[in-house]
Amino acid sequence: MSDMIRYQRCTPCRHVWYFVRSFCPKCGAREPQALEASGSGVVHAVTIVERAPTPDMKALAPYTLVMVDADEGFRLMAHGTPGLAIGDRVSGSVIELAGRPIPFFKRA
């Protein structure tokens, strides 16, 4: 299973964001556009989680969490391949991990 990463854009003010809302958090306009991202971006920050919070995630530890600046102008938290570093060009999509949809990036 693999799906596109989605984001939203405000039609009047062109603001883009990631956390799903029914309005623009900047200008308040309703009915923002729901768009599919290219999946391309740059790694902004990385951490390797060695101490997982729940039993299902402990089975996956250690795992790499990244903040990625998507080319479309929004930032998101995601899983990534081990070894990713700040500044790496990456490409990502939504995959299934621990039984749930998770955005996942690898080096482009």
Place this chain on the structure above:
Amino acid sequence: MSWITGVGLLPFGRHEGKNTIDLMSEAAALALDDAGLKRGDIDGVLTGYATTMPHIMLATVFCEHFGLSPAYAHGLQVGGATGFAMAMLAHELVAAGRLKHVLVVAGENRLSAPGGRDKVVETLAQVGHPVHEVPLGPTIPAYYGLVANRYMHEHGVSEADLAELAVLMRTNAATHPGAQFREPITVADVLASKPIARPLKLLDCCATADGAAAFVVSRERTGEAAVRIIGAGQAHTHQHISEAPSLTEFGARLSMDRAIAASGRRLATTGADYLAIYDSFTITLAILLEELGLAPRGQSCRMAREGYFSRTGTKPLNTHGGLMSYGHCGVAGALAHLVETQLQMTGRAGNRQVADAGLAFLHGDGGVMSSHVSLIMERQA
């Protein structure tokens, strides 16, 4: 104007068999005794929250148990910033002439409650976004690990640098009998400690504890203690790290600027005699010190190594050992910083006493550098 007329602080660590209300009651009794007040004198009560006792009316539950029937009481929640936010609200209520004596109290059996540290880690991770963050399996250290990774990258800070702040907190805690961890540690110990969310390791993190703290904010002095809050401010820039405007610039400076403006005085943090700064992680403390203008960007750890923030240094900091070594039991964690500040300013810190604590700057954050609260405390000449 408001006065911190009495303080109470329990040892942090393990208080087997005691619940949140038990611990809060013990700290509250200490604070009342210290202020020379009786239960009937208290007309306002502020509490925070307790992860081990989620309740929609924690303040009222506490008041009933402790034997108070105040004119004003409620809980308040801004994560790690809750303690100083309660102090700010108590100050504002008293300064406005609304109340005479506000008891601020918090406590939690966070370490010995069923589930222990595992439950704490899982519960606290929920400050993340329920759809876009929590399902990824982050923890509080992971959110701060992301911040640390970016901050270190931009400002040339190393893991060994950050370790200096953990060493300093442990050195301070060694002189406080109530501290959870008092065995001295070295930079090498911090670097060799168990990785939690790289670059953060176990000794970069605050310590899960049971404990409680309380203080009384009054309109008039009740005794010898002549320490007052002269300014308070807040700033809230985001909740989730995914939506933070930046991973290296946060709301601390804005919050402190508002506190300084509220004081109506021409003050600067560089004029501090004593500092009480939230230290949930080494990276938290580094960023806050630098953002508050107490060290140039990327330099706070070097200055700590050189003794600048030591008890006998230029700017003594968290002389009780902070969240990292005195311990962290939730809302009372930051209250301990304020209690220690009042003890220093009243010359009652014993073997931890600093040379002269006439003016203190306090700062706390909640979430992931999300909510900021700043306080300025002054001893009356």
